[in-house]
Amino acid sequence: MKIDVLAELAATLEQRKTAAADSSYVASLHAKGLNKILEKVGEESTETIIAAKDALTSQDKSELINETADLWFHTLVMLSHLDLGPDDVLNELARRFDLSGLEEKANRSK
Numbered sequence: 001m002k003i004d005v006l007a008e009l010a011a012t013l014e015q016r017k018t019a020a021a022d023s024s025y026v027a028s029l030h031a032k033g034l035n036k037i038l039e040k041v042g043e044e045s046t047e048t049i050i051a052a053k054d055a056l057t058s059q060d061k062s063e064l065i066n067e068t069a070d071l072w073f074h075t076l077v078m079l080s081h082l083d084l085g086p087d088d089v090l091n092e093l094a095r096r097f098d099l100s101g102l103e104e105k106a107n108r109s110k
């Protein structure tokens with residue numbers, strides 16, 4: 001499992017927060033602000049859903065992998081814009097290891 005990719009990307013994203021907007025795509029997103037970043041997250045979510053539907057009837061899953069990478073990337077930019085990072089999400093997923101999804105859902109309504 002290539003978790004180190006997330007760590008390396010997070011470090012790059014952190015550096016880009018202070019870079020010039022015309023020198024970096026990530027810096028240009030930060031300069032445009034949260035609404036633009038969320039627009040990209042929305043776009044990539046839709047494209048991922050369409051690619052997943054197509055993948056059901058195709059041997060070639062590369063489009064789904066590409067769109068999911070775009071989605072993960074833009075959600076990482078979103079987290080970084082709000083001073084969060086992949087560790088915050090990974091810690092939450094790790095906290096849930098011993099909790100079944102059904103159990104968690106049942107506890108929510110208590």
Ligand SMILES: N=c1c2ncn([C@@H]3O[C@H](COP(=O)(O)OP(=O)(O)OP(=O)(O)O)[C@@H](O)[C@H]3O)c2ncn1[C@@H]1O[C@H](COP(=O)(O)O)[C@@H](O)[C@H]1O
Binds near residue numbers: 009016023069073
């Ligand atoms: N992983 C990525 C990555 N994935 C996707 N993208 C970009 O995300 C954009 C999204 O694709 P679209 O087709 O929607 O983009 P677009 O049409 O240019 O966007 P809009 O003008 O419509 O907003 C493309 O420009 C991709 O190049 C990424 N840009 C950067 N990274 C990583 O971020 C690092 C820093 O990038 P820079 O900030 O550009 O130096 C890079 O070294 C990479 O590791």
